[in-house]
Amino acid sequence: MSRPHGVQAEPGQSRYAALAAALRTRIVAGDWPPGTALPAEQQLAAEQGVALGTMRRALELLTGQGFIERVHGRGTFVKPGLSGASPLRFFRFGDGAAAPASRILARDTLPVPAGAAQQLGIAPGTPALRLHRLRLLAQQPRLFEEIWLPLPLFSTLASGDPADWGDLLYPLFASRCGVHVHRAQDVIGFCTLDGAPAQALALPPGHPCARVQRQAFDLAGRCIEARTTLGDAHAFHYTVSIT
Amino acid sequence: MSRPHGVQAEPGQSRYAALAAALRTRIVAGDWPPGTALPAEQQLAAEQGVALGTMRRALELLTGQGFIERVHGRGTFVKPGLSGASPLRFFRFGDGAAAPASRILARDTLPVPAGAAQQLGIAPGTPALRLHRLRLLAQQPRLFEEIWLPLPLFSTLASGDPADWGDLLYPLFASRCGVHVHRAQDVIGFCTLDGAPAQALALPPGHPCARVQRQAFDLAGRCIEARTTLGDAHAFHYTVSIT
DNA sequence: AAGTGGTCTAGACCACATC
DNA sequence: ATGTGGTCTAGACCACTTG
Incomplete structure (x- = not known):
């Protein structure tokens, strides 16, 4: 059994945490610059060979960590960065x-x-x-x-x-x-x-x-x-x- | 009270948010004093006639709001209150x-x-x-x-x-x-x-x-x-x- | 062994934004 | 109309704690 593009989960780490870490790495590397949209959760889930709910949990993690913003009906975006925190x-x-x-x-x-x-x-x-x-x-x-x-x-x-x-x-x-x-x-x-x-x-x-x-x-x-x-x-x- | 479907959702409010509000009311009212355990999520879900995942989301909300603590393998407990915030x-x-x-x-x-x-x-x-x-x-x-x-x-x-x-x-x-x-x-x-x-x-x-x-x-x-x-x-x- | 919460699946349907 | 994220279901299985 092989997954299409699987992410390796370290032992003791959940699947969604591993997915979040992988996405975080790609965001930090600049795969999706600040302000741009990530692929739809459906597509991300399919790419990683994982259920929709699991990918959603990974994205919720990244939201909590301040890396992405999710907007109902529009998509998932890399946070553009702080502007007003004087x-x-x-x-x-x-x-x-x-x-x-x-x-x-x-x-x-x-x-x-x-x-x-x-x-x-x-x-x-x-x-x-x-x-x-x-x-x-x-x-x-x-x-x-x-x-x-x-x-x-x-x-x-x-x-x-x-x-x-x-x-x-x-x-x-x-x-x-x-x-x-x-x-x-x-x-x-x-x-x-x-x-x-x-x-x-x-x-x-x-x-x-x-x-x-x-x-x-x-x-x-x-x-x-x-x-x-x-x-x-x-x-x-x-x-x-x-x- | 033993109606299988217990909680009214206000329009515009999700089912899990309504469940959380209902539980919060009971906690504030003292149904479960600080430090004591709530019923198992399985039981709560069955009582309210709701899927397990939905009840879990409600409990996650209350966790984020600081009303309860969940401990893997032990149960769900009402937070005992602050002790060291000098x-x-x-x-x-x-x-x-x-x-x-x-x-x-x-x-x-x-x-x-x-x-x-x-x-x-x-x-x-x-x-x-x-x-x-x-x-x-x-x-x-x-x-x-x-x-x-x-x-x-x-x-x-x-x-x-x-x-x-x-x-x-x-x-x-x-x-x-x-x-x-x-x-x-x-x-x-x-x-x-x-x-x-x-x-x-x-x-x-x-x-x-x-x-x-x-x-x-x-x-x-x-x-x-x-x-x-x-x-x-x-x-x-x-x-x-x-x- | 029994009971608890944690993870994951594979769907269905809804609400929102855009064209 | 289409595509997006949000809600909800009904299960299965795993990990942890306790008696």
Whole structure:
């Protein structure tokens, strides 16, 4: 008995988990780029010589892991990537209606310091792109960001006028560099403001501030951005649900 | 009640969603108390005149919502409630190995102030139980907590020696008051220390601190605890994953 | 050995989106 | 009208736990 195009299940692993892993591998490899549709579940099931329900369970797994989205009547699509997950969501500045704006204060190619290097998984001292960026709400500067980007990948951002970048970075990463942010992790902490950030935010040195350290990852799990965001501690608020 | 077909599906609602809602109602009503086992899925399916797979989907829904736990080979159990979700998890004090201890500084029956009343969903000024509690790590006071508890429910805690309560409150709520915490929500912010909390934590007035405001809810969705936790802002840290 | 949940099958039919 | 995913059925067999 032989299956047409079978997937090997490791011992102790269910058939649908093996199918999900195989599909995940193909998605990460780029067989179906972000935003495109997978074959119909019927076809996938037939290809793998498996019952429809089994393939559906595999696809449900991938949905839960954030790799695909299923739309009733339309199809199954590779998730296009995060677009609006700004650290601004951790702050309340009282002008909820106003659209956030962003201004690039500096863009330099510099040897990456130890901290950012570790987050990016590259050797310290490697040249990388460093951005200083201000986020504004209702013309008021609210957040100061330092962003490190690894350099072969983001070299197209090293030239051109940053004023043309728009207010969101992740769509820019996708369109200009082909980098899709699949997942991110923010570590929240507390510190006091000093130097350039204090000046940019028009707050006195020593002012208490909330710090959000972000690592952003692509589909393959590589860290493609290390970002530190600083904002007034008194405007910080975040809600956690426990179950 | 022994009609073979038990559950009405509202229009637009799937059969398994209706079954889940019906089971959820019975769980909240106390038909199966926390920790006890539900009937086998086979039996539940037969009772409701539904296929096994459909009942399984209903039970999967309830699992995802945190109402039940399924254990292979043993059965399906109503979740016993949260036990270890201390706000301590938001802080790093460098002595990870040490077991946290707690000390009740004050216990009073007082008219509940506006803020706590709103969180608890009761009228301001209603008598309620107020606790002041210190959390210690390696003999060092680390967190100061103010806890408001609604009074008919927690009256058994108004007497007796708080020194006998142990270090965890939620197991105490379950054993002494029959209250099981099913879900909680923490709102995180920053402020400055002052007065009693500053003194209890041996920190100077004006010191920056992290504030965790918690609402805890029982199975029925009633808020049964309003708690404010204060700790040194420099020890605060929290990780958020974005997908 | 008996009872439980977990996996898998091979269908049928429904609801939604698009042409 | 066609193709997509969503629901539901009625089984079979497997894996785990307990007496």
